[in-house]
Amino acid sequence: MGTVTIAATYGCAGSVIGPAVAERLGLPFVDRAIPASLAERISGPLAAALADDTESRTALGRLLNSTLGYSGLFVGVPMAEVERGIVLDVAHTEAALRRAADAGGAVILGRAGVFVLKDRPDCFHVRLDATVEARRRAAMTHELLSYKNAAIKQQETDRARRAYIAHFHPRAGAWEDPRHYHMVLDSTAIPIDTCVEIITRAAQDVFAKLAASKRRREVGS
Numbered sequence: 185m186g187t188v189t190i191a192a193t194y195g196c197a198g199s200v201i202g203p204a205v206a207e208r209l210g211l212p213f214v215d216r217a218i219p220a221s222l223a224e225r226i227s228g229p230l231a232a233a234l235a236d237d238t239e240s241r242t243a244l245g246r247l248l249n250s251t252l253g254y255s256g257l258f259v260g261v262p263m264a265e266v267e268r269g270i271v272l273d274v275a276h277t278e279a280a281l282r283r284a285a286d287a288g289g290a291v292i293l294g295r296a297g298v299f300v301l302k303d304r305p306d307c308f309h310v311r312l313d314a315t316v317e318a319r320r321r322a323a324m325t326h327e328l329l330s331y332k333n334a335a336i337k338q339q340e341t342d343r344a345r346r347a348y349i350a351h352f353h354p355r356a357g358a359w360e361d362p363r364h365y366h367m368v369l370d371s372t373a374i375p376i377d378t379c380v381e382i383i384t385r386a387a388q389d390v391f392a393k394l395a396a397s398k399r400r401r402e403v404g405s
Contacts, residue, residue, distance in 0.1 A: 185211060186306040186391040187289040188383065189297035191359065194341040195319025195334070196312035196371045197326060198293050201379050206291035208384040214284060214292040294345070298364050299353040306394055308387045311365040312379070314372040322372045366390070 188205060192198025199215075206213035278300045284290040285301055292301075298309045314322070316338060323334040349359040362368050367386060371379045 185209065185289040186308060186387065186394065187211075187285045187297075187301060187304070188291045188308045188310060188387050189301060190291065190293045190310045190312065190383075191298055191365070192293065192312040192371075193314070193319060193345075194338045195321075195323040195326075196314060197322065197376050197379075198312050200326075200376055201312065201371060201383070202291055202293035204376075204380040205383050205387070208380065209289075209291065209387060211288075212284065212290045214281065214290050214295060214297075296349055296353055299349070299356045302356075302364070306391070308390050309365045309367075310383055311362070311368045312371045313360070313368060314370045318370070318372040 188209070188211070190198055190202050190205070192201070202215075203213045277295060281290075281292060281295060281297055281300050284292070285304060285307065289306070298311075301307045302309075320331065320334040320338050323329055323338065324331060327334070327337075329337070346359055349356060356364070367383065369379050369382065374382070
């Protein structure tokens with residue numbers, strides 16, 4: 185099959201769309217590295233580590249090593265005992281993503297998947313995004329939050345995810361750059377079921393094209 189990576193800003197329903205796409209494609213689902221529930225705890229140290237401060241960077245490393253495991257292990261990819269539990273460092277995470285892609289593919293939400301797997305032709309990269317105001321309003325509906333709380337979570341979560349990319353993938357450029365993605369969707373304007381359908385159909389077409397190209401090469405060799 186292939187792998188779909190989904191980068192979603194807060195309020196864009198990535199945690200709903202990702203599993204639905206995985207189910208439609210019959211692929212395992214890999215949850216994000218920084219759950220929204222941990223954004224408040226992570227965002228400060230992440231931002232601090234962007235400065236040239238050795239102590240801050242060391243503290244950040246310890247924090248990320250402990251928090252990356254909170255989102256749980258993903259289905260379908262065996263991992264060594266040393267990689268299980270709360271302590272799961274970034275190198276192990278990225279190696280696991282590559283194994284998932286090698287093992288037939290997955291749908292990956294977050295985890296900087298678009299950058300970890302950027303050179304693979306068997307990957308389809310998607311970004312879910314919208315205006316800040318639209319994302320806050322969507323979060324109010326989906327998470328039953330007040331506007332104030334939705335705004336706080338949006339600011340902290342966006343800051344954490346942006347800092348994560350900047351810290352671990354400094355050469356990748358801006359996370360928001362649409363050139364990193366095959367598709368960018370506004371999931372606050374397009375209904376969620378429609379987003380799932382669009383991503384699924386596009387991914388199927390891309391993977392089918394790759395498979396056909398591979399068959400032609402094999403026949404010609």
